Every structure is written in C-alpha cells, then in structure tokens.
Amino acid sequence: MRRIITMTVNNRPGVLNRITGLFTKRHYNIESITVGHTEIDGVSRMTFVVNVDDERIAEQIIKQLNKQIDVLKVSDITDQAIVARELALVKVAAAPATRQDIYTLIEPFRASIVDVSKDSLVIQVTGEPEKVEALIELLRPYGIKEVARTGTTAFTRGAQKAGSNQKTAFII
Amino acid sequence: MAKMKVEEQAKTKARMSGSLMLIEALKAENVEVIFGYPGGAVLPLYDELYKAGVFHVLTRHEQGAIHAAEGYARISGKPGVVIATSGPGATNIVTGLTDAMMDSLPLVVFTGQVATNVIGSDAFQEADVVGITMPITKHNYQVRDISELPKIIKEAFHIATTGRPGPVLIDIPKDVTIAEGEFDYNQDVHLPGYQPTTQPNHWQIRRLVEAVSQSKRPVILAGAGVLHANAADELQQYAEQQNIPVAHTLLGLGGFPADHPLFLGMAGMHGTYAANMALYECDLLINIGARFDDRVTGNLKYFAPKATVAHIDIDPAEIGKNVPTKIPIVSDAKAALQELIEQQGKPADNAAWLAQLNEWKRRFPLHYEPEAGAIKPQKLIEMIYEVTGGEAIVTTDVGQHQMWAAQYYKFNRPNRWVTSGGLGTMGFGLPAAIGAQLADRSATVVSIVGDGGFQMTCQELSVIQELQLPIKVVIVNNQALGMVRQWQELFYDKRYSHSLIPNQPDFVKLAEAYGMPGLRAKTEAEAAEVLKQAFAIDGPVLLDFHVCADENVYPMVAPGKGLHEMVGVKACEELSQ
Numbered sequence A: 001m002r003r004i005i006t007m008t009v010n011n012r013p014g015v016l017n018r019i020t021g022l023f024t025k026r027h028y029n030i031e032s033i034t035v036g037h038t039e040i041d042g043v044s045r046m047t048f049v050v051n052v053d054d055e056r057i058a059e060q061i062i063k064q065l066n067k068q069i070d071v072l073k074v075s076d077i078t079d080q081a082i083v084a085r086e087l088a089l090v091k092v093a094a095a096p097a098t099r100q101d102i103y104t105l106i107e108p109f110r111a112s113i114v115d116v117s118k119d120s121l122v123i124q125v126t127g128e129p130e131k132v133e134a135l136i137e138l139l140r141p142y143g144i145k146e147v148a149r150t151g152t153t154a155f156t157r158g159a160q161k162a163g164s165n166q167k168t169a170f171i172i
Numbered sequence B: 001m002a003k004m005k006v007e008e009q010a011k012t013k014a015r016m017s018g019s020l021m022l023i024e025a026l027k028a029e030n031v032e033v034i035f036g037y038p039g040g041a042v043l044p045l046y047d048e049l050y051k052a053g054v055f056h057v058l059t060r061h062e063q064g065a066i067h068a069a070e071g072y073a074r075i076s077g078k079p080g081v082v083i084a085t086s087g088p089g090a091t092n093i094v095t096g097l098t099d100a101m102m103d104s105l106p107l108v109v110f111t112g113q114v115a116t117n118v119i120g121s122d123a124f125q126e127a128d129v130v131g132i133t134m135p136i137t138k139h140n141y142q143v144r145d146i147s148e149l150p151k152i153i154k155e156a157f158h159i160a161t162t163g164r165p166g167p168v169l170i171d172i173p174k175d176v177t178i179a180e181g182e183f184d185y186n187q188d189v190h191l192p193g194y195q196p197t198t199q200p201n202h203w204q205i206r207r208l209v210e211a212v213s214q215s216k217r218p219v220i221l222a223g224a225g226v227l228h229a230n231a232a233d234e235l236q237q238y239a240e241q242q243n244i245p246v247a248h249t250l251l252g253l254g255g256f257p258a259d260h261p262l263f264l265g266m267a268g269m270h271g272t273y274a275a276n277m278a279l280y281e282c283d284l285l286i287n288i289g290a291r292f293d294d295r296v297t298g299n300l301k302y303f304a305p306k307a308t309v310a311h312i313d314i315d316p317a318e319i320g321k322n323v324p325t326k327i328p329i330v331s332d333a334k335a336a337l338q339e340l341i342e343q344q345g346k347p348a349d350n351a352a353w354l355a356q357l358n359e360w361k362r363r364f365p366l367h368y369e370p371e372a373g374a375i376k377p378q379k380l381i382e383m384i385y386e387v388t389g390g391e392a393i394v395t396t397d398v399g400q401h402q403m404w405a406a407q408y409y410k411f412n413r414p415n416r417w418v419t420s421g422g423l424g425t426m427g428f429g430l431p432a433a434i435g436a437q438l439a440d441r442s443a444t445v446v447s448i449v450g451d452g453g454f455q456m457t458c459q460e461l462s463v464i465q466e467l468q469l470p471i472k473v474v475i476v477n478n479q480a481l482g483m484v485r486q487w488q489e490l491f492y493d494k495r496y497s498h499s500l501i502p503n504q505p506d507f508v509k510l511a512e513a514y515g516m517p518g519l520r521a522k523t524e525a526e527a528a529e530v531l532k533q534a535f536a537i538d539g540p541v542l543l544d545f546h547v548c549a550d551e552n553v554y555p556m557v558a559p560g561k562g563l564h565e566m567v568g569v570k571a572c573e574e575l576s577q
C-alpha cells in the first residue's frame, strides 16, 4: 500500500543522498520525494511516498530513517488526517477545434492554463494526487506531450479526528 | 575532560592550523595510537604528526590500518583512529569501514581530500569518499571550512562511541588542513537528531520478568552487545539468579564463561547441538545484544517456533527486523540486565528443561575423529588453548579455522576474542592482532589465520616485526580455501572450483624474510613441540601447521535449513574417542 512518510532533516550537503541511498540499500521503492525549506532555518522537510505492503517493512523504514544523524523527526502519517498536495504541469496537444473542450474540461479541477502555443497548451493543476491523476486521464485522449509532477508533499492537519489511528514513531 | 592540564586548556582557545587542531583534538580525546598511511592530501597533517611525536603505526596497507584499529577498539573499548590519504588511500579502507559497521566497532577515520577549489573536477587522487562511504559508516562528514573542524571531530567521537557503536569518517580537504582558525574543543555536542535510548522501559522489563516466571523452557542468546556494554558480569549474575541457560553468537563469545554449567556453547550454522536445539525448543527466547543474523537463525521459518521472543538491543531498528518480537526492550544491555537483576523475579520452573539440555550437552558434544600422525585442526586449537592457559586474546581470519577457533577455544572472559562476524572479511585476523596487542600490551595474542586469508594482509608482518609485538601467528594451513572447498564438497558434488591451492609459498621463509622466526609442523607431535618453542619466545613467531586438508566443520546447518536440522551430529557412544 502507499504510505506517506514525512520528516524534518538538517539541511546539510548530501542529506538527500543519505536518505535515498538508505532506500536503495534496503530495497525500499520510492514513488515520489519532495524536499523544501521549513519555517526553521537550516531545517528541511521531506515527504516520501513509498509502496510497502508489509507492516514490518514499513516499521523498518521508519526506524532506519530515525537512525540517520541528520534526521530530526520521522512520521508515517498515512493513517492520520492529513493535507496532501501535488502540482502537475501537463502539455497537451490542442488544435483550435479542441481548445474549447479542454477549457471546459479543466474547469471543475480549478486547473489553469499557464502557456499557450499554436498547437499545444500547458495546464497547471494542484491538489490531492488522485485529482491530478484523474485530470491527466481525462486529458489523455487529446494527446499528452509532456507531464511534469512534483510528487506529493504533505503534513498533518491542525486538528486530528478523535480516535484516528495516530501512528508516528513506533513506541517501544 | 576534568583532568585536562592548565596549559592544554589554554591551547584549546588558540588559533592554529587544521592539522594541528586535529592533533590537539586527538590529545583531548586521549587517543594513544593512530593507525595510518600518508599521501599527498595528508602531507600537512603528517608534518604535524612528526612534530608532535604522536604514536602512529605505519601499516603497510590502509586495509591493515583499519583492521588494526578495529582490533584495538574491540579489546580496549575505545575508538580506533585511522588516517588515510585521499583517493586510493580512502578506497583502501572501504572493506574495514563496512566490517566495523556490521560488527558495531567504534572508529574515527580521517581521510585526506583534494583542495576545496578542485573538488568535483576529477582532480588527481580525488574520490567521492563521502558518497562512497555513506552506507558503510554510522555517519560521515566532509569539512568545508576550518571553523567547523573542532565541532565535527568532537561530534565524530561522540557518535562513534555512544548508542550502537560504529565507524565515523571525516573527509578533510587539503586546504582545510593548512588553513588557520580558532580551536575551541570545550563546546558541548548538540545533536537533536541523535538521542540513543540507553535506559530500559520499566513496563517492558516487568513483562519480561513475568514471562520468565511463566516459562518452562527459557534460554538467553547473548551477542556482542553484552561486550560493548561491558555487561558480562551482569549477564552471569542474571543467568544465575534466574537459572537460565545461555547460548552465544559468534561475536558474543566470552560474554559468558564457557566453563559455566549454564553455558550451551555457540549457536548458529556451526553451533553446538545443545545451543541450537535450545533455540529450537525454547518457549522463551531472550536475545541480549544480538541482531538475529541469518548465520545464527538459519531458516527463519523454523527459528524458535515455540517461543515468545524478548529482545534487548540498543538499536531499535534491530528489534523486530528479522524475528517477530513480543517484548521489545530498547536499552543498553548493562542497564537492562541491572534492572532485571534488581527485579528479583520468580525464576522459571525449568528443572526438566535444564536436565534435557545437560543430557544434550553430554550426549552430543563437539567431536572430531583423531588421526594418528596428522594434525587435526580442531586438536590444534585445543593445543593452543592448553599452551596459553585459555587466557590468550585470539584473533582470527574467516573460514574453517575461524569456526574451529570459535568452537574449541573456550573463552571464559570477555574481550579475548576478535573476529570478523557480520562481513566475514578475509585478511582481518593478522592486522586485528596488531591492534589487539597494542590495546593490551601484556596479553598473549594469538592470531589464528587460514593459508588463504593470511595472504590478503600478510604484509603487516612488517609491523609486527618492527614493533616487536610478541604475537604468535598461527597459520592453519590446509592448502585450500577450506570453507569454500567444504561447500563445494557438500553442495557442488566435489567440483573444487578454484579452492585448492597446493602451491602455497613457504610461509616459514616468508616469516624469515620479514625478520621473525618461522616454525613448521606436520604431525601432532611436531605441533606440540613447535608450540612449546614458540610460546617460550618473547617476540613474534609465525607457525605454519600443515593440517588435514579434507577436514570439514561440523555440526552444520546447511543453507535454507532450520537450526534443528544440523548435520554431522554424533552421540558420544558412537565416537571412537
């Protein structure tokens, strides 16, 4: 299953390499990674989406990440109330005849056209990965020329539902 | 450093070069020996070493330096310190770093690097050492600016020696070793991402106490974590208080006295019948400081199938990694054992279990067929045990001789046994003996090596000779890569592909070329004689023992089998001895 892992790390040279290297070494499959600054100077946040079915492996990933000296905090937020967003840019073929169709199609997705050329459009969409996925599928028949996706970035909502399965670090 | 002298304290605020800082930092860390090898990128550093008169051992290969540092760390409990130059110097220590990482040995390793302004340009002797060593170090650094150097060195020593110990590498560009900066070594280490748990959770301890009291067939599997935590006394106290039998992993040997009635022997691929059957039949398995390596568990499907598993480990990631664990205790082994002893729980009702284990121990001992005239390798180890009174520090290489040493040298004390477990590094034994002897000058050190692995690092005989270290180098010469030959005999229909080496060099002459006496024996009587001679000499001696070449290590759990499926087990009434 897809798991979303977020962590804060020291923003030091090589830290991304350390983390991806660990994933390679331990044979964990990363679907996406996003990295960026946080509100604290010198601290970055990373969000990983990984595919793991085995509970034991999911637990190992967290524990191994925790062992890294430059990792400050790791949380598997899959089972929590979260905000998860992704941005995608989609270059789609658009002859004058189909252009209007596309405009109508993307409307409900609150996507926007960020570039127009003679035979193509660039559409920008943000939202939950499923929504991005859905839009791309709808655009496919028109002829997708290029897709660039940022991968998911996420954190937990301010208020957690009572009784939601809060599974941060494994408490031992 | 409460004891630091006034003049030294003054120095810790002075301006100085990066090279001098390094030396001052090593002094502040009470480093008594450095193992290293010079080169272009570390010339400024070596110049300061020269002026400071620091004790530095020049090995003849960087691999020798790092294995020596591992041997030193294993025996002294202090971090081993290594210096290597950039590029090839650094890549030569990759095996040793991996070895130390697998076996949790504290090392602080300094590598030279090309100057910062040419990093990334494929400069002469440039290698991405931080990239190469990232997965094989506990942590590593590249110093980008002189101002960071003191802090990084301090952190490195802290990280290497606390929590689960391991190797830490510091890559220092040449210009940083020359640049000047302020040396302040009195700062506190602040690492919010590194806070090892060393004290056990009380609730989990109570669960374990309860589990023991309910158990009928408890067993302790003790690993090297007991030794790293300096907890051999507590282990014995706890085992005796609760009357629980103890099996050791390969690396744990010496943590519990081999002659103790509760001792079952080594467990795993070449473990004793009693230890392996205890792990198979137990209803409570208490793992203390071992990581359930596949060589100790055999096929996990059949591992401890009837047991509740409790696991005490300083590294939370080891708990539940290979074996589902009911009672997880993240802690230093000593702290956990102390608390368990204090609890004075009700011991298990296990008289029948102990009787069963004693019967297995009596009925299915380690065994070999004596052979008149020849030297049986197992007998050779027993003879070495006798002549050293069981008190020697034994280092080994990797292969059959390693397993025989583990089986037949009975370690009654901790920190007498130095072997490469996790990585199984041939070439480890001889340089490790150098470090071990330097850590304990008065100890008798025997390095038991194979004729194959010896040749991977035999250049270090030079160091032994130069420092006149009274190490006895024992070559168990079976004219073969014996362990490979054994597997080919058993699993590849005796197709001995590249494992027989009938044309080994004359090791006695080799010893003489290095300026030390060499002795050879081909029969048991000769063996007894040369051992007597060698141990009468207060200096290095190399001994070449031509042993039975087709001997195999038994018992054995074949790959893919469970611990209860050992082959080569015989009841004592079937033995001809």
Ligand SMILES: Cc1ncc(C[n+]2csc(CCOP(=O)(O)OP(=O)(O)O)c2C)c(N)n1
Binding pocket: B397, B398, B399, B400, B401, B402, B424, B425, B426, B427, B449, B450, B451, B452, B453, B454, B476, B478, B480, B481, B482, B483, B484
């Ligand atoms: C560096 C390295 N290369 C290869 C191996 C695989 N290997 C394991 S045991 C062994 C044979 C060792 O032969 P020798 O040193 O003569 O010891 P013996 O088994 O004969 O006692 C080999 C090749 C290894 N462990 N390490």
Ligand SMILES: [Mg+2]
Binding pocket: B399, B450, B451, B452, B476, B477, B478, B479, B480, B481, B482
């Ligand atoms: Mg051999």
